[in-house]
Amino acid sequence: MNTDKLIRSAEKVCAAFPAFRPKLALVMGSGWREVAEGFTVKHSLDYADIPGLGAPQVAGHGGQLLLAEQGGAELLIFAGRHHWYAGAGWEPIAFPVCLAKIMGAPGLVLTNSAGGINPQVDRDLRARSDAARRSASTPAGAVMIIDDHINLMGTNPLLGPHHAFWGPRFPDMTGVYDADYRRQLDEAGRRAGLPLEHGVYLAVTGPSYETPAEIGAFRGMGVDAVGMSTVPEAILARAAGLRVAGISCITNAAAGMGQELSHEEVLAGARAAIPGLTRLLKEFVNEYRN
Ligand code: HPA
Numbered sequence: 001m002n003t004d005k006l007i008r009s010a011e012k013v014c015a016a017f018p019a020f021r022p023k024l025a026l027v028m029g030s031g032w033r034e035v036a037e038g039f040t041v042k043h044s045l046d047y048a049d050i051p052g053l054g055a056p057q058v059a060g061h062g063g064q065l066l067l068a069e070q071g072g073a074e075l076l077i078f079a080g081r082h083h084w085y086a087g088a089g090w091e092p093i094a095f096p097v098c099l100a101k102i103m104g105a106p107g108l109v110l111t112n113s114a115g116g117i118n119p120q121v122d123r124d125l126r127a128r129s130d131a132a133r134r135s136a137s138t139p140a141g142a143v144m145i146i147d148d149h150i151n152l153m154g155t156n157p158l159l160g161p162h163h164a165f166w167g168p169r170f171p172d173m174t175g176v177y178d179a180d181y182r183r184q185l186d187e188a189g190r191r192a193g194l195p196l197e198h199g200v201y202l203a204v205t206g207p208s209y210e211t212p213a214e215i216g217a218f219r220g221m222g223v224d225a226v227g228m229s230t231v232p233e234a235i236l237a238r239a240a241g242l243r244v245a246g247i248s249c250i251t252n253a254a255a256g257m258g259q260e261l262s263h264e265e266v267l268a269g270a271r272a273a274i275p276g277l278t279r280l281l282k283e284f285v286n287e288y289r290n
Contacts, residue, residue, distance in 0.1 A: 003098075004163075010098045022075055023074055024285060026078065026281070027111060028111055030113040030229075031266065032249070035278045039066070039282075039285075050065065052091050053082075065077070081229055082095075097242065100237070105242070106243060111249070113249050115255070116254060117257070141272055144249075145186070146248060147200060149230070156232075200222055202226050203228065204226065
């Protein structure tokens, strides 16, 4: 990854909006684009016009940087996400973290769509037999606060020559997902009337969905949801000294726990959840304390 190039590009964006002081940065995952429309957008830039970022290629992932406002707080919103499977390298994935840090945002909220593996993490299914648990998944439409992650992408965005921008060579990954942010999200969920799950998110590269055998193995590892994003940005942000929150919209039952998977199902699952996700993020931002 060419971090110097990223920094130069981020500094240009920053210089174009000298009075903008984001209180928080947000990355909108698959299907979350419309959630961004719940905020007041003051400026927008196409990803395609930002060196180091560029347009993402998957339908439903958008591609605009929004300088927005909610309840008097300025927000840096990445409406659209780059994925490792697209083959464009780490730079477009790292850019949001780089710009958030350069603009002085203290925290980064990472959102995604994910396949549900574990039956409602701490709800009634806990009491059921193992066989019943194996055939039930976190219900589509559930919203899960990421408590921790497992990186099964077989790679890491910090591989390669060390750059001081990203903090120490061997950054600590205890408590990647800030405990205070998780508490604030719980409070926001209560105010929004949106039940929230908590769990472990596992990242694979994709773009193929998992096999039922893989999902069975992940379940045994203690995984609650699976997806193809978020972990690289979380690693970079934690290394760079930003506070991180992660939110998964469970759009489908993971492979072998429901019907065959399609990207359309994932997007439809996210679409159904948009009103609740919008309320959650607004409540979080309104009362946000760094
Ligand atoms: N697997 C991987 N990524 C996903 C899924 C899934 O089931 N759903 C949404 N993103």
